[in-house]
Amino acid sequence: xxxxxxxxxxxxxxxxxxxxxxxxxxxxxxxxxxxxxxxxxxxxxxxxxxxxxxxxxxxxxxxxxxxxxxxxxxxxxxxxxxxxxxxxxxxxxxxxxxxxxxxxxxxxxxxxxxxxxxxxxxxxxxxxxxxxxxxxxxxxxxxxxxxxxxxxxxxxxxxxxxxxxxxxxxxxxxxxxxxxxxxxxxxxxxxxxxxxxxxxxxxxxxxxxxxxxxxxxxxxxxxxxxxxxxxxxxxxxxxxxxxxxxxxxxxxxxxxxxxxxxxxxxxxxxxxxxxxxxxxxxxxxxxxxxxxxxxxxxxxxxxxxxxxxxxxxxxxxxxxxxxxxxxxxxxxxxxxxxxxxxxxxxxxxxxxxxxxxxxxxxxxxxxxxxxxxxxxxxx
Amino acid sequence: xxxxxxxxxxxxxxxxxxxxxxxxxxxxxxxxxxxxxxxxxxxxxxxxxxxxxxxxxxxxxxxxxxxxxxxxxxxxxxxxxxxxxxxxxxxxxxxxxxxxxxxxxxxxxxxxxxxxxxxxxxxxxxxxxxxxxxxxxxxxxxxxxxxxxxxxxxxxxxxxxxxxxxxxxxxxxxxxxxxxxxxxxxxxxxxxxxxxxxxxxxxxxxxxxxxxxxxxxxxxxxxxxxxxxxxxxxxxxxxxxxxxxxxxxxxxxxxxxxxxxxxxxxxxxxxxxxxxxxxxxxxxxxxxxxxxxxxxxxxxxxxxxxxxxxxxxxxxxxxxx
Numbered sequence: 001x002x003x004x005x006x007x008x009x010x011x012x013x014x015x016x017x018x019x020x021x022x023x024x025x026x027x028x029x030x031x032x033x034x035x036x037x038x039x040x041x042x043x044x045x046x047x048x049x050x051x052x053x054x055x056x057x058x059x060x061x062x063x064x065x066x067x068x069x070x071x072x073x074x075x076x077x078x079x080x081x082x083x084x085x086x087x088x089x090x091x092x093x094x095x096x097x098x099x100x101x102x103x104x105x106x107x108x109x110x111x112x113x114x115x116x117x118x119x120x121x122x123x124x125x126x127x128x129x130x131x132x133x134x135x136x137x138x139x140x141x142x143x144x145x146x147x148x149x150x151x152x153x154x155x156x157x158x159x160x161x162x163x164x165x166x167x168x169x170x171x172x173x174x175x176x177x178x179x180x181x182x183x184x185x186x187x188x189x190x191x192x193x194x195x196x197x198x199x200x201x202x203x204x205x206x207x208x209x210x211x212x213x214x215x216x217x218x219x220x221x222x223x224x225x226x227x228x229x230x231x232x233x234x235x236x237x238x239x240x241x242x243x244x245x246x247x248x249x250x251x252x253x254x255x256x257x258x259x260x261x262x263x264x265x266x267x268x269x270x271x272x273x274x275x276x277x278x279x280x281x282x283x284x285x286x287x288x289x290x291x292x293x294x295x296x297x298x299x300x301x302x303x304x305x306x307x308x309x310x311x312x313x314x315x316x317x318x319x320x321x322x323x324x325x326x327x328x329x330x331x332x333x334x335x336x337x338x339x340x341x342x343x344x345x346x347x348x349x350x351x352x353x354x355x356x357x358x359x360x361x362x363x364x365x366x367x368x369x370x371x372x373x374x375x376x377x378x379x
Numbered sequence: 380x381x382x383x384x385x386x387x388x389x390x391x392x393x394x395x396x397x398x399x400x401x402x403x404x405x406x407x408x409x410x411x412x413x414x415x416x417x418x419x420x421x422x423x424x425x426x427x428x429x430x431x432x433x434x435x436x437x438x439x440x441x442x443x444x445x446x447x448x449x450x451x452x453x454x455x456x457x458x459x460x461x462x463x464x465x466x467x468x469x470x471x472x473x474x475x476x477x478x479x480x481x482x483x484x485x486x487x488x489x490x491x492x493x494x495x496x497x498x499x500x501x502x503x504x505x506x507x508x509x510x511x512x513x514x515x516x517x518x519x520x521x522x523x524x525x526x527x528x529x530x531x532x533x534x535x536x537x538x539x540x541x542x543x544x545x546x547x548x549x550x551x552x553x554x555x556x557x558x559x560x561x562x563x564x565x566x567x568x569x570x571x572x573x574x575x576x577x578x579x580x581x582x583x584x585x586x587x588x589x590x591x592x593x594x595x596x597x598x599x600x601x602x603x604x605x606x607x608x609x610x611x612x613x614x615x616x617x618x619x620x621x622x623x624x625x626x627x628x629x630x631x632x633x634x635x636x637x638x639x640x641x642x643x644x645x646x647x648x649x650x651x652x653x654x655x656x657x658x659x660x661x662x663x664x665x666x667x668x669x670x671x672x673x674x675x676x677x678x679x680x681x682x683x684x685x686x687x688x689x690x691x692x693x694x695x696x697x698x699x700x
Contacts, residue, residue, distance in 0.1 A: 029509045029516045030638035036627035037651040044637045045519050075542025233548040
């Protein structure tokens with residue numbers, strides 16, 4: 001089946017006698033058991049819940065994995081992956097990461113004796129040069145946030161596996177519609193489900209999908225032991241939002257391409273970062289491993305004052321962290337999504353103060369262009 | 380004992396329910412609370428020590444020795460162990476005699492209404508809100524409360540970093556449930572007292588664990604430390620584990636399900652349910668017999684619950700008492 005069909009044609013309610021068209025919300029903490037010493041399929045919602053199970057199976061299917069897991073946030077999903085590690089292990093990560101991930105790696109994991117080193121993974125040779133016997137996990141986003149750098153996932157997966165390390169890809173900026181890291185060799189794909197999977201800014205959630213049974217069992221053990229699973233009502237909202245993923249993403253990507261082209265020709269814009277533009281340095285890699293450039297892009301406008309003016313005065317682009325919603329949003333990463341990067345790392349990352357990030361929504365592209373045009377004219 | 384139910388929490392129930400607490404947080408889960416404490420506060424690998432339940436003074440002495448051996452590399456988490464109460468104030472004193480040592484109490488069985496752990500000296504009071512706080516088996520959740528503003532900030536940061544938050548809908552359901560907590564607890568305690576007494580008088584019951592019974596070894600401590608005896612009890616039948624399990628299966632009104640603290644009476648066999656992940660030797664040290672039956676007494680009329688027990692006794696052991 002094609003992706004569009006898979007989004008809406010799946011068993012929304014296994015074994016339900018009434019055959020509802022949407023998944024019922026099993027808002028229950030516990031489940032009655034027939035016997036005191038043997039348990040049915042579900043016993044306690046921390047360990048498993050039918051609403052969550054439908055969502056977990058669906059995201060696993062969409063990512064071409066075998067097992068999916070849903071968490072109370074994207075960070076809870078990332079934290080769970082890091083709990084596969086033990087003291088003395090090392091994470092090798094691309095330097096351009098979501099601020100929350102940097103904070104977890106740099107300020108929490110160090111307490112458990114796990115070290116983190118950053119490399120420029122857009123050139124896989126840097127990973128080969130930096131990997132050590134202690135490297136247990138290679139962690140990247142692609143395209144990265146906020147610079148939309150593209151990592152060659154197949155190349156990095158090969159290096160990781162040569163050295164016995166796990167390879168984890170945060171696929172939040174692409175969604176399973178545009179990119180399937182497991183097919184490219186990743187061991188773990190994760191999402192902030194808050195973004196494109198949900199698409200409506202009404203759920204905070206996270207997703208992990210794997211294709212290896214032993215790894216799946218370890219992730220399940222952690223999800224159950226740490227109690228970080230997503231509640232049934234939010235699972236329902238995610239299942240609902242997910243059905244329109246392709247429709248939304250097609251519209252959002254089309255708008256993003258138009259906006260990226262417009263911005264790259266505008267005299268007041270100094271740089272545009274968007275992997276769907278042919279002059280993007282890794283355009284060919286993106287073309288090979290994904291189905292487009294996505295709907296997140298960033299650009300610089302010369303000064304932090306100009307950036308602030310554009311963000312605060314735009315009408316359709318609303319200022320907010322997060323991305324992937326049907327509404328267009330605008331943010332200044334230095335002050336918003338990436339403010340939590342530890343200071344020592346922020347110096348080496350050189351996030352420009354005039355960098356604006358757009359998450360392009362499903363509005364009419366002419367309205368979006370008109371809005372940006374008048375904001376740029378005003379500076 | 381002064382009635383704890385005279386007081387009804389209103390606008391900010393969790394904070395009100397734990398008087399003077401700087402803040403009360405809903406996190407994703409109780410277990411997460413332990414994880415938070417481990418990662419945030421201790422900054423060392425978590426070391427476990429199980430307080431022996433059988434003798435309170437012995438437990439405290441053993442713990443003092445253990446603290447002396449482990450020094451500052453320790454944090455204390457205290458969880459309720461069925462069948463034994465722990466002297467919170469005494470343990471808090473020991474904890475605070477060491478630098479940099481915190482006492483966290485799992486207050487799930489009693490809730491802040493029946494035991495104010497923070498006032499007794501705990502630094503952190505932890506609740507599985509899934510239980511009495513929600514009270515309707517509708518959500519999974521956990522909370523931490525503390526008086527300490529600096530600790531609050533650290534907990535807030537780690538919760539944000541780990542992303543272990545509770546979703547708004549579940550927080551709302553929990554708040555709805557919380558409104559009836561005082562009324563529910565009142566009934567839970569009253570029903571549990573009646574059931575405990577009835578079970579204790581039953582010839583097929585070998586032992587009942589309920590702090591409100593005269594036979595409970597630490598009843599005086601319960602009276603001093605708690606405002607009521609709670610809605611949880613455990614008992615052993617004068618029968619094999621196998622027959623005890625058949626007894627649970629024969630019950631019709633009591634639901635066999637994990638969890639506790641809900642409006643419905645829930646019954647489990649801890650050895651196969653809530654405590655099955657605990658290694659056998661640890662379970663033996665905790666004093667959890669395989670045939671032990673745990674009862675979370677609900678809000679049904681106690682006569683109906685007793686009738687259910689009677690029919691289960693008859694069906695498993697025959698009609699004669």
